[in-house]
Amino acid sequence: MVRFILRRLLQMVLAFFGTTLIVYALMFAGQGDPIQALAGERPVTEAQRAYLTEKFHLDRTGIDGFFYRYFDYIRNLLQGDLGESLTGRQIGDILAAAWPVTIKLALIAMTVTVLVGVTAGVLAGIRRASIFDNSTLLLTLVVLAVPTIVLAPIAQYLLGVRWQLFPPTAGADPDFYALLLPGIVLGSLSLATALRLTRTSVAENLRADYVRTARSKGLVKRRIVGIHVLRNSLIPVVTFLGVELGNLMGGAIITEGVFNIPGVGFNLFRAIRTEDGPLVVGIVSVLVVVYLIANLVVDVLYAVLDPRIRYE
Amino acid sequence: MSDFQTVAGAEDPNARRGPSGEPNAPNQVGGTSVTPGRPRSLAGDAWRDLRRKPIFWISSALVLVVTAMAAVPALFSSADPADCLLSRQHAGPSGGAIFGYDFQGCNTYARAVYGARASLLVGALSALLTGLIALTVGMLAGYFGRWIDAILSRVIDIVLGIPLLLAAIVLLKRVASDSATIRIAAVIFVLAVLGWTTTARVVRSSVITAKEQDYVSAARMLGASNSRIMWRHILPNTLAPAIVVLTIALGSFIAAEATLSFLGIGLKEPTISWGIDINNGRVHMRESATPLIVPSTFLALTVLAFIMLGDAIRDAFDPKLR
Numbered sequence: 001m002v003r004f005i006l007r008r009l010l011q012m013v014l015a016f017f018g019t020t021l022i023v024y025a026l027m028f029a030g031q032g033d034p035i036q037a038l039a040g041e042r043p044v045t046e047a048q049r050a051y052l053t054e055k056f057h058l059d060r061t062g063i064d065g066f067f068y069r070y071f072d073y074i075r076n077l078l079q080g081d082l083g084e085s086l087t088g089r090q091i092g093d094i095l096a097a098a099w100p101v102t103i104k105l106a107l108i109a110m111t112v113t114v115l116v117g118v119t120a121g122v123l124a125g126i127r128r129a130s131i132f133d134n135s136t137l138l139l140t141l142v143v144l145a146v147p148t149i150v151l152a153p154i155a156q157y158l159l160g161v162r163w164q165l166f167p168p169t170a171g172a173d174p175d176f177y178a179l180l181l182p183g184i185v186l187g188s189l190s191l192a193t194a195l196r197l198t199r200t201s202v203a204e205n206l207r208a209d210y211v212r213t214a215r216s217k218g219l220v221k222r223r224i225v226g227i228h229v230l231r232n233s234l235i236p237v238v239t240f241l242g243v244e245l246g247n248l249m250g251g252a253i254i255t256e257g258v259f260n261i262p263g264v265g266f267n268l269f270r271a272i273r274t275e276d277g278p279l280v281v282g283i284v285s286v287l288v289v290v291y292l293i294a295n296l297v298v299d300v301l302y303a304v305l306d307p308r309i310r311y312e
Numbered sequence: 313m314s315d316f317q318t319v320a321g322a323e324d325p326n327a328r329r330g331p332s333g334e335p336n337a338p339n340q341v342g343g344t345s346v347t348p349g350r351p352r353s354l355a356g357d358a359w360r361d362l363r364r365k366p367i368f369w370i371s372s373a374l375v376l377v378v379t380a381m382a383a384v385p386a387l388f389s390s391a392d393p394a395d396c397l398l399s400r401q402h403a404g405p406s407g408g409a410i411f412g413y414d415f416q417g418c419n420t421y422a423r424a425v426y427g428a429r430a431s432l433l434v435g436a437l438s439a440l441l442t443g444l445i446a447l448t449v450g451m452l453a454g455y456f457g458r459w460i461d462a463i464l465s466r467v468i469d470i471v472l473g474i475p476l477l478l479a480a481i482v483l484l485k486r487v488a489s490d491s492a493t494i495r496i497a498a499v500i501f502v503l504a505v506l507g508w509t510t511t512a513r514v515v516r517s518s519v520i521t522a523k524e525q526d527y528v529s530a531a532r533m534l535g536a537s538n539s540r541i542m543w544r545h546i547l548p549n550t551l552a553p554a555i556v557v558l559t560i561a562l563g564s565f566i567a568a569e570a571t572l573s574f575l576g577i578g579l580k581e582p583t584i585s586w587g588i589d590i591n592n593g594r595v596h597m598r599e600s601a602t603p604l605i606v607p608s609t610f611l612a613l614t615v616l617a618f619i620m621l622g623d624a625i626r627d628a629f630d631p632k633l634r
Contacts, residue, residue, distance in 0.1 A: 018470065026485075145619040147567035272485070275485075280482070287475070288478065
């Protein structure tokens with residue numbers, strides 16, 4: 001187990017350097033004159049140019065200079081210094097303000113997923129090929145296929161503007177009620193996947209030998225399903241939910257943008273719109289790290305939850 | 313955005329099967345009589361299975377309609393999508409415009425019809441490029457095995473671990489050009505480079521199965537070269553599963569293109585794209601909702617059609633369900 005975690009950590013470090021290198025190279029390498037780009041249309045004085053060249057180590061040229069600046073960027077990143085956005089705000093501050101909102105939204109989405117998805121999945125798994133089963137399958141296929149850029153604005157229009165059941169946008173410092181509709185929209189995709197996973201897993205386990213044994217012992221069906229089947233069926237679902245939580249932490253770019261929720265995804269959405277390069281790189285770097293860590297945690301969790309899995 | 317991976321991952325092979333799981337339900341045997349003594353092929357079985365599915369027919373019809381729309385949009389709308397007059401802003405439905413006009417005074421329906429071309433072009437070409445990459449990588453990894461497989465499989469793992477939307481944002485931000493052709497090519501390239509992994513895994517596993525078959529050993533004993541075995545004997549056996557995965561991928565590539573255009577980093581005006589129109593319609597939904605709803609419906613139905621079609625074909629081709 002320890003060896004597995006160590007190997008996995010090593011893989012993660014490699015992936016981290018690989019991804020940040022690509023992000024960094026794509027955003028900053030090979031651009032014309034970065035100092036002029038920073039100044040925009042205004043002329044740059046010699047003194048300013050000299051100051052900026054020294055500050056960002058631009059006097060080193062070629063591939064050597066590129067790696068020097070890259071490691072400079074990594075060092076700052078590891079120290080928690082993400083730099084400044086084009087508007088002059090500290091990217092770290094922007095993220096610190098945005099993260100609590102995103103986490104709140106992710107938790108709402110996760111709750112919806114677990115409550116509705118897993119319950120319906122278990123029911124559909126028990127009653128295979130019933131009307132309930134077939135209709136949930138069709139419905140989840142539709143939910144999986146409809147892109148978020150359709151689902152989010154349409155839900156906002158129908159439930160928020162037309163029927164006014166929910167506030168259409170969240171705005172600054174949103175409360176639970178304002179986050180509920182975006183949370184449902186965000187959770188619907190993982191809900192559909194969780195439902196299908198639970199259903200397959202329950203249906204498969206119901207055919208297992210231990211269920212037949214339990215039945216022939218005379219156990220009531222409720223106990224067979226609730227204790228024996230469910231515990232074995234939820235292992236893949238829990239892993240999936242772990243990955244999904246990692247995705248939700250940063251993956252809500254569209255939903256947060258549409259519902260005007262000042263979270264991480266919203267800031268990225270706005271940074272793309274306003275062409276704020278440093279902000280995009282800063283947020284994407286942090287999100288990639290979150291994503292990698294979430295995947296690591298889930299892999300380890302998988303081994304802990306299911307003793308049949310051995311990583312040696 | 314992650315539709316492709318979620319659909320592929322969430323699929324359960326037992327979807328939509330009767331309780332018995334038997335293929336030869338009594339009602340079906342009478343309908344299609346098979347010449348006795350002649351074994352039915354897998355494709356023949358799959359076709360028999362598909363023919364009975366309404367989902368297959370509905371999605372095929374939708375795919376056909378959208379393809380026709382992309383090829384000859386003038387068949388569906390005689391109005392010019394570029395003919396925009398601000399004086400018609402949010403004007404209601406009329407003879408030439410059954411869904412009225414949008415914020416810029418453009419014909420909503422005509423724009424939705426003409427938007428099919430960019431979406432389908434991006435979807436089809438990225439699926440094609442994805443197929444080429446995936447077939448090459450999967451074939452090399454599966455056929456040669458050993459260290460080639462080890463390296464290529466790790467590459468697949470790494471690319472699979474990159475969040476698609478974030479990577480696409482970073483890659484596409486580098487494309488400064490506003491030329492329509494370059495932007496379309498860039499979106500196709502980015503989607504293919506990030507989206508080939510699932511298909512490559514499918515190809516790899518079917519190559520591994522195929523290369524153990526007797527006819528491959530026979531060909532090798534007859535002195536066939538590696539390239540001939542790969543090209544003539546293994547490739548035809550890996551195409552069917554790859555095409556099924558690519559059909560689903562095509563749907564999700566269309567969704568991904570719309571999402572990127574929605575964010576303003578994919579296709580840009582004056583290219584007509586559903587993603588751009590949905591974003592424009594979203595901003596003005598309080599004044600008039602049809603410019604939002606019409607392209608949304610077109611996009612959702614197209615993506616749904618491709619994913620349902622791929623889903624149905626895969627179910628039919630899966631011998632484990634028989």
